[in-house]
Structures are given as structure tokens and as C-alpha cells.
Amino acid sequence: MSAMVLVVQKFGGTSLADAEKIHRAARRAIRAKLSGQQVVLVVSAMGRTTDDLVKLAQAVCCDPPKRELDMLLTTGEQVSIALMAMAIDAAGHEAISLTAGQLGLVTDSAHTRSRIQRISRDRIDAELAAGKIVIVAGFQGADQAGEITTLGRGASDTTATALAAVLGAKCCEIYTDVDGVYSADPRLVPGARKIDEINYDTMLEMAATGATVMHSRAIEFGKKFQVPIYVRSSMTDAEGTLITAATPGMEAIVVRGVTLREDLAVVAMNGVPNTPGAAARIFSEVAKSNILIDDIVQNLYDGGRVANIGFSTNSSESAEAMAICRRLGKQLGVDGVEIDEGVSKVSAVGLGMRTHSGIAATMFEALAKEKINIDNISTSEIVISCIVRREDGPRALRCLHSAFELDEPREDDIA
């Protein structure tokens, strides 16, 4: 028997916000099944459930133990898988809901920010072979000991692409509340344009710098295992955006999108003795606790005798980062440790930057014209980012979108 084609469909929270939307998602899955494909569904928690659960935890405890937070937050997805299975059953088709523990999605033990280590195919294969639509709880995992973990906010996308990779799916479809990936967040930039096709690397950087429409680790799986990812609206049959490997035509476009991250804070140690090993100590300590460092900033002063060493990190992890820096600061004899929570980061992303000079100049000129001050600049092969004051962020995003002519229809748009 030749292997059947398999598709993974993921539905986000807004696409499951009420019973009617759950039925709509169920119908889409059934349609795929009836067309002869095997279907694995990955679902998020309904509507804003996860946010509400986080608030509830904070109302009970100002610093909830991470293990218990995972225990609580994973309930959201568990509600969705059960309801989805019921909706499919009500439509006369067979389905089964599975938690991460039940299917064998194993992660490390870093609660609230775990990483997937392996996914077992056995249970899913058996259920698919029995003709069922398999519904998997997104965002969650189980460590070696069976402890319940989560993969980080927004990570149901990652569950979906990782499953698509392991199962050899023909593609992974991400159904959400926008009809694709745009040149900027359409909620912030009215002139943002839908992108028909984008390569993994550009999308990865857009996601990492603020395009929350996709979880960045989801793109890593897609890229590594060459899974085509479609981002589409759950409400329409519009085409959406295809995320795939780079094609020669894509190179022509210099800046593909602009992004904004508002969930950052800058932690800085002032007066660090400028001796070999100081930075190594700071960053190895921070890394040990699994805190992700976004950008690093270092300024020397006093004739190079001392330095200010800072880094931007997720707001949700900044208090922990601050505590580590305070402890280290005492050992290193620094002047002080500060945290700045009033920052945002705007970025321009595109493969064409590798070969085009002048992108940085365009970016700085556009911000200068708007009288937006730049606190820090970082660049990589395909991204240029500026740290700006939080209140300037949305305005900075809009001015860069225009400066890079992203609101214009373009001839080289890939259909």
C-alpha cells in the first residue's frame, strides 16, 4: 500500500474562540480527510484562555512555581482538543484527542521554556491507520520523568511544524486571524501588504524580531526538515503565505518586512572592570539559567578602564536576569545594575541586505526625520535593529514601512 499523504493543520486561539469556530475548524479538517489525506490537527487554547490563566496564577501567587504554571497553562489546550474531537464526532467522523504525554512528545525539563527532544510516531501512526483524525494539544510537552512542560508562549506553531517534520507531512497549515504574513503587523501598520511567498530565513528573523504571527522555533523545524508552511485565515479560503526555501527570484527584494518587539527590557551592569573574562562570566551565568539574550551592548569609558555591559532580554525573564546580574555585580565589584523596561526594538528584515549597502542609512535617516532617538543598533546578515523608546515604537515601525516602500505594490512580488 502506498503511503497516504498527510497534512498537519494548526488552529490558533482566536480561530477556536467559541463553539461555532470550533465547528468551522472541524469542517476544514474533515474536508481534508474526505479529499483522501490523513489529518493531524494541532490546537491552541480557546481565545485568550492562556492569558487569563496567567492572570489567575498571578492573582494567587506573585511568583508562581514554574512547574505549577505549566500544569495550569496546559489545561487550556486540553479543553480545545476534547471539544475539537467532540465537534468532529458530531459531524459523523472519527477523531481522537491526545496530550503531549499520551503521544510521546518529549522535552527537556526547563519549565515554561522547554525544547522538544523527540516525538514518537507510534501512537499517532496507529490512530491514523485506524482512520481517525488525530488532535494534538499544542504548546505542551512532557519531560523524561513525565512532568508536564510548555514550549513558550505562542509555541503551538512549533508543535505543529515539529509534528509535520517527524510525520513527513506534505505541508503544515497554520490557520490564524490574519490571511497570511504581512510586510508589518497589520494591526499597527494600516498599509501593510500580504506577502505571497517568503523564505525560511527571512521569516525566521521576522518572527524572532516581533512578527508574532509565527513562533520562530516553528520556522526552524520547517527549515531543517524542508516542510512547506502555509499561513492562512481560518475564516476564508484565501491563498495565504507560503514559507519555503529561498528561490533565486526572492533575492531581488531587499527589505521584506519591518517588525516591532515590545516585550523587551535592557539589563545593564555599569562600571564593569574591562578585563578579560568579565563578559564571559556574565553571559555564561545568564545562559546557565536558560535566559535568552537578545542583543548585547557594551560601551567603554574612563579611557577604556571600565565598561557598561548590557543586554536586551524578554520582559518575562528580565527580573531573573537582573537577579543574576546583581549577584555577579557584587563579585565583580561593579558600580551598579540597572534595568530599563521602557524600550522596544524595530527591525528591517530581508535577504537582499547581504548585498545592498545603504539599508542602514535609509533606516537611520527615516528615524531621524521622525525625531526618534536610537538607543542601540545591532546588525546581522539579514536584519538591522534599533532599540528605541517604547512610546516611539509604533511610529518608528510605520515610518520604516514607508521608507522601505513596503506599502507600494511591487513588480517583483512573487505570486
Ligand code: ADP
Ligand atoms: P494565533 O492565535 O492564531 O496563533 P497570533 O495572535 O499568535 O494568532 O498571531 C496572529 C497575529 O499576529 C495577527 O493578528 C497580527 O496582529 C500579528 N502579527 C504580527 N506581525 C505580523 C505580520 N508581519 N503579519 C501578519 N500578522 C502579524
Ligand code: ASP
Ligand atoms: N496557548 C498558548 C499561548 O497562548 C500557545 C499558542 O497559542 O500558541 O501562548
Ligand code: MG
Ligand atoms: Mg500564535
